[in-house]
Amino acid sequence: MKEFLSVFLYRKVTLLATLFIALIMFFGVFAPIISPYDPFEMRSSDRLQSVSSRHILGTDNFGRDIFSRIIFGARTSLASSFGVVLFSLSIGILVGLLSGYYKKLETVLMRVIDVMMAFPPLLVALVLMSIFGRSLINVILAVGISYLTRTTRIVYGLTLKIKEETFIEAFRSCGAGNLRLIFVHILPNIISPVIVQGTFTFAFSLLDMAALDFLGVGLPPEIPSWGNMLSEGSIYLVRAPWLLVFPGLFIVSTVLSFNLMGDTLRDQMDPRFRHDIQGI
Amino acid sequence: MIPSLFIVSIIVFLFIHFIPGDPAEILLGDMATPDQVQQLRQEMGLNKPLYIQYWLWLRNAFRGNLGNSIFFHQPVLGVIFSRAETSILLASMTFLLILAIGIPVGYISATRYGSKLDQFISSASMAFASIPTFWLGLNLMIFFAVYLKLFPSSGFPSIFKDGKLSNLIYLVLPSITLSAPNSALVIRITRASMLDVMKEDYVRTARAKGLPELWINVKHVFRNSLNAVISTLGFTFATLISGTVVTETVFSLPGIGRLVVDSILRRDYPVIQGIILTIAVVYMIINLFVDILNAWLDPRIRTGAGGSA
Secondary structure, eight states: OHHHHHHHHHSHHHHHHHHHHHHHHHHHHTHHHHOSSOTTOOOGGGTTOOSOSSSTTOBOTTOOBHHHHHHHHHHHHHHHHHHHHHHHHHHHHHHHHHHHHOHHHHHHHHHHHHHHTTSOHHHHHHHHHHHHOSOHHHHHHHHHHHHHHHHHHHHHHHHHHHHTSHHHHHHHHTTOOHHHIIIIIIHHHHHHHHHHHHHHHHHHHHHHHHHHHHHTOSSOTTSOOHHHHHHHHGGGTTTOTHHHHHHHHHHHHHHHHHHHHHHHHHHTSOHHHHTTOOOO | OHHHHHHHHHHHHHHHHHSSSOHHHHHHOTTOOHHHHHHHHHHHTTTSOHHHHHHHHHHHHHTTOOOBOTTTOSBHHHHHHHHHHHHHHHHHHHHHHHHHHHHHHHHHHHHTTTSHHHHHHHHHHHHHHTSOHHHHHHHHIIIIIIISOOSOOSOOOOHHHHOOGGGGGGGHHHHHHHHHHHHHHHHHHHHHHHHHHHTSHHHHHHHHTTOOHHHIIIIIIIHHHHHHHHHHHHHHHHHHHHHHHHHHHHTTOOSHHHHHHHHHHHTOHHHHHHHHHHHHHHHHHHHHHHHHHHHHHOHHHHHTOOSOO
């Protein structure tokens, strides 16, 4: 553990990334306390104001403070990405474990997963959003389904490797049942690569959700998310470039931080599992 | 591939049935008369069991009949074909850029492992993979099209209609936008797989024999790391399809990607269904092609043998 933590301190970039993630999380949790203005409050006199001491990141078309909206956007964006990770990991782990362990289930479940992977992720999300409509939970499910297939594939591959290990054979010969072997002995051994995959899922789902918002099929427009802010800002591309620059920089920095963290965690992992992770 | 195609066709067929409401009314839109709805209900066999409905739909799909667009009042396949030129050209230009940037830069990074240049390439590729495509596109548009006026900011006049190859200039900014994150991925995979191969015994043997470094890197290391690179290029194609949706919207290009978004916003379900089927089939063909190419490159895959080279 000490060695693991020392890597974070040794790699200064990763330390910086971790601190940035902590800051964004702080923004998200304490948004109502630290935001200087109400993110929904419209002031027609303050329309499209550039960067100033009153509005440190400027204002939008309705006179709303950009910094306050970014802080509240952190809350929405982080919460929805966390939702995607939770959804894709919980179902992906279960399906991957079962299909990796039981040969009969493998034939059916992995075939379904293969077919689901034949559809480009963003297209799946777009189509699902067109059927179910714009809401936070629908965005999480629509984006989560694509990541679910990747997680399942990884867990499946890891389970196949672990179930052949001698210690599993030893537990089986001691009389351990299938469910005990799966959830008590195999699961703890695959959890660290799955968590690393989770950090990459977090990063890429943030990008996908921002793309959905930008295309007008993501979160409802009244919700301040970084993607929605960019979507609104793109209309005033030339007149008010700060509407585009600041939310974009926050997305890039957050995604980059999660990718850096995932990369460092992957390097620290058991070399046997390193190749199973699908990150950048 | 055939069983997968079969399941894909079932999913695409069921798509219309997932939407709440009568499938015939959904496919004809709000302006349809009760007679038209009744006629389509009979054509689709909506009063018959689901498997017969699927068979009727599959038979029509094989004949190239994917229904009519609610918005365009034209056959879906014709609508998709009319937008194909832009998307195929954009994807091709992007793919060439990815090959031209991703593989050489990945190669340089691997052969100079641990150097400042390698560290810079690794950091830059990770940064590019973290940029939202649409944000990069909008920034390039502001800088190169609005301020510097070097490239057109939006649209794409057809090369076939105008007969001007110079129209490709409209696709320069979109293809740069789309290639940035994908090139980053190819750089990292080329680098990682080359570094893996460099640890192999046969590379050490080649070096011990006194072969020139360039020869070892190209003939032994790069050649044997191609499988992973080609698989990634196949995967890149999927992200390219998703990317065209966003890029074509940003640059207002009349392609299939923008057609998807517009059709979703217009609730033109026959077009959405047609595009999903087309893309899934194309994607599966590409995957098959990647598998064949990998088998051709690596005799171990061809013969099903394992072990190291």
